Amino acid sequence: MKTILVTGGLGYIGSHTVVExxxxxxxxxxxxxxxxxxxxxxxxxxxxxxIRPIFYQCDIQDKQALTDILYKHQIDGVIHFAALKAVGESxxxxxxxxxxxxxxSIELFRQLKxxxxxxxxxxxxxxxxxxxxxxPIKEDxxxxxxxxxxxxxxxxxxxxxxxxxxxxxxKVGILxxxxxxxxxxxxxxxxDPQGIPNNLMPYIAQVAVGRREYLSVFGxxxxxxxxxxxxxxxxxxxxxxxxxxxxxxxxxxxRDNLLTVNLGTGRxxxxxxxxxxxxxxxxxxxxxxxxxxxxxxxxxxYADTNLAQQLLGWRARxxxxxxxxxxxxxxxxxxxxxxx
Ligand code: NAD
Ligand code: UFG
Numbered sequence: 001m002k003t004i005l006v007t008g009g010l011g012y013i014g015s016h017t018v019v020e021x022x023x024x025x026x027x028x029x030x031x032x033x034x035x036x037x038x039x040x041x042x043x044x045x046x047x048x049x050x051i052r053p054i055f056y057q058c059d060i061q062d063k064q065a066l067t068d069i070l071y072k073h074q075i076d077g078v079i080h081f082a083a084l085k086a087v088g089e090s091x092x093x094x095x096x097x098x099x100x101x102x103x104x105s106i107e108l109f110r111q112l113k114x115x116x117x118x119x120x121x122x123x124x125x126x127x128x129x130x131x132x133x134x135x136p137i138k139e140d141x142x143x144x145x146x147x148x149x150x151x152x153x154x155x156x157x158x159x160x161x162x163x164x165x166x167x168x169x170x171k172v173g174i175l176x177x178x179x180x181x182x183x184x185x186x187x188x189x190x191x192d193p194q195g196i197p198n199n200l201m202p203y204i205a206q207v208a209v210g211r212r213e214y215l216s217v218f219g220x221x222x223x224x225x226x227x228x229x230x231x232x233x234x235x236x237x238x239x240x241x242x243x244x245x246x247x248x249x250x251x252x253x254x255r256d257n258l259l260t261v262n263l264g265t266g267r268x269x270x271x272x273x274x275x276x277x278x279x280x281x282x283x284x285x286x287x288x289x290x291x292x293x294x295x296x297x298x299x300x301x302y303a304d305t306n307l308a309q310q311l312l313g314w315r316a317r318x319x320x321x322x323x324x325x326x327x328x329x330x331x332x333x334x335x336x337x338x339x340x
Pocket of ligand 2: 125127179180229294
């Protein structure tokens with residue numbers, strides 16, 4: 001049985017990945033500073049899996065605490081989720097984003113190197129492509145982020161590529177996520193944004209449950225089938241399974257061990273397509289109003305998923321119906337997220 005250090009493991013994607021790691025027979029050691037997550041997630045993971053993961057409330061920038069953890073546990077690999085992730089906030093507070101995401105990652109990687117831990121899976125984002133010249137997006141498209149959050153992801157990718165070049169005993173998986181939505185089918189874990197949600201799906205879910213009056217649809221004049229923005233939404237459980245597959249791939253030493261892949265479904269849905277699918281799944285009417293475009297948004301973004309299928313033998317199984325169904329299940333069971 002292998003032991004995986006999961007940074008940011010109580011967050012939205014991290015918690016779903018810990019569940020799938022446990023299902024696959026791994027032991028998880030979670031490190032999270034709880035800056036954007038609740039300790040209750042630990043109980044929920046235990047309720048789902050029957051196993052309580054080892055947890056440390058710790059910042060990845062805390063050198064001493066991290067060293068102690070790495071001495072205490074025999075870690076075979078790391079999945080590194082811990083990061084700040086709000087695009088708008090990163091424009092307002094770039095230094096905080098570069099400090100937490102970039103400096104924090106460098107500190108973590110230094111500790112991993114010191115402890116001879118050489119398998120690293122990293123949460124990157126489709127945001128590194130910026131505004132793509134065409135869709136679907138392939139991994140070799142130009143990389144040109146448009147905000148500090150995106151730059152922080154690209155910088156960490158580069159640090160990992162250089163680390164691999166310096167010592168190809170490292171095994172590195174860079175996973176570029178498209179738009180994760182949905183929740184575990186139990187409704188026990190899901191996305192719990194603080195304050196007003198920035199992202200489409202949690203906003204729609206809060207309208208459906210009566211916490212918000214209507215959805216503002218940002219732009220209806222894009223060159224898309226209904227004028228609203230198109231994205232590649234992926235079920236968070238599919239995404240979590242992509243991490244487990246990546247660990248399996250990297251553990252096979254005979255292959256190329258610097259992997260960069262898109263994790264998406266390869267299908268794009270517009271804002272209005274998602275509204276319609278959510279209405280169908282929930283039986284609720286989602287009121288919306290058209291608003292001007294949101295600054296920095298692009299018309300369409302969806303993945304070419306061939307590389308992930310070819311290298312990892314992984315593809316997303318869930319469709320938009322299941323994504324909406326599971327979001328609704330989570331939202332109705334936890335109308336205020338993890339807060340009572
Ligand atoms: P999240 O905020 O729910 O999870 C991140 C977790 O990391 C939180 O629990 C937070 O408390 C923790 N954390 C942050 N900084 C830390 C630090 N310095 N030390 C220790 N813990 C820290 O976010 P998420 O949606 O689960 O995203 C996980 C990863 O995936 C992030 O790296 C994010 O940038 C990336 N990503 C997310 C999306 C998305 O749309 N959700 C898309 C692409 C990439
Ligand atoms: N949208 C609305 N109203 C809202 C929120 C969003 O109309 O209240 C629209 C957006 O304009 C866009 C689509 O819904 O067309 C999706 O927007 P999200 O904010 O949900 O997602 P983004 O594609 O803008 O960005 C997300 C994450 C980024 C990540 C990116 C790619 O927020 O961190 O996906 O992975 F980089």
